[in-house]
Amino acid sequence: MLLPEDIFQIFLYITTASFLRYFILAGLAYLIWYIWLKKRASYKKIQLKFPKTTDYQREIAYSLLTFFIFGLVGMVLYNPTIRPYTLTYYKISDYGWSYFILSFFLTLIIHDTYFYWMHRLMHHPKLFKYFHKVHHQSTNPSPWTSFSFQPLEGLVEAGIFVIFAFVLPLHPLMIVIFLFFMTAYNVYGHLGWELLPKGANKHWLWKWLNTSVLHNQHHHYFKNNYGLYFSFWDRILRTLDERYDEEFEELKARSISKV
Template sequence: MNTQFWLFYIVLAVRYVVIAGLAFLVFYVFWPEKFAGRKIQALFPKQKDYAREVGYSFFTFVVFALYGILLSSDLVRPYTEIYTQISAYGWGYFWVSVFLALVIHDAYFYWTHRLMHHPRLFKAFHLTHHKSVNPSPWASFSFSPLEALVEGGIILVIAVLIPIHPLAILAFLLFMTVYNVYGHLGYEIYPQWLVNSRLGRWLNTSTNHNMHHKFFKGNYGLYFRLWDEWLGTTHVKYEETLQQLVSDREKQIAPEKQLN
């Protein structure tokens, strides 16, 4: 393994430990009682679940780091749309490219995710991730080697499809990690006003993905709910479950406001 590999690996691992670790400390170690009304599933994962999730995640970063080397190699880089001068497209497009990367990733994730749920592929590709029936933040990258190959492939797809700056790639990957940790948080932290807004209705939630882990089907999206809604794969009890969580939370917060 060369220096470049270890650089990629360390960045991936540190990003995961900091973001997932912070979420874990806040919601699972220091203040679980404070956020009890936001817990999606009442029970907590076991210590062996945390260990499994972290272990597989650190192997996933081996695969992701190899993708980083491949993307920056002379074998692949000339065939991508990666550019190095921000002035070539401007700062406006820089942020547009980050959003486009998220849209592409959302579509890629939905379809590869559904494919990995095919009975002939599920055990080899996706079963490892679904061992986290009640996921914690550490489950965000807990993939089998084959699923890690699939999940990491998005970076090649994005680099080939749209002009994108390396810093925009980093911004996309940072947002992806934060949202992935949120999706596996085990708590619903979106406020009721956002959930019920025009924008919020199309955003994926921690509740949405948690239900996917619990029931093993439906709710296949990542950032948005567009594909699930268009293709009728939203779990039938998703809206009811989400509204119950955010309504209960608002009821708990209201007395505190009155006291203040």
């Protein structure tokens, strides 16, 4: 995958690709859970109420603004003047398949660490209203919430791509794989339903994942649970919500008769 040389075309390419990923993945999740399975699975929704139509409209509008910002950052990073100074490589043979596969896990670990710390910072009372307030207007998140950021947060979120460009050698195909995974996991985190099975919160492996319940708590209570893909920073630094296990297990034990 090669980006065009014209800077406006680069901006258009990145922005359009972001729009499409969002609308395909968030739209598919919305169609399945908020339309097709709404009546049959509503008793398993993490927060039983549904967002208002105005919430969806606000989230989509701010998400479009976020992708505009992503496009601008991408245009700066990958224009013909700066691109040669990045660590992006175009032949898998340059680093081999082993590194290509390893680089996927490195992107997740680096992104999760970056996200945890900048997320905690944006919750500082002096910064919150300028960076993170819009995202937290969605106290009951939906798939459309996943990229609903005000401009300053959108710029901070895009900072991970600057880090990748100058710190981690990545093949364009891996960048595409990462972007799809990042979008899909963001949609899952804001889905409003928990897809992992009963007991996953205490499983030796799955407990280290940032689940939909875990991130839903963050939107509901406005604190704790700052990770993106994993929970290890929250567990190590004791910012995991103490109600997490109880609420995860209550949700998985919930039946229609109990609602």
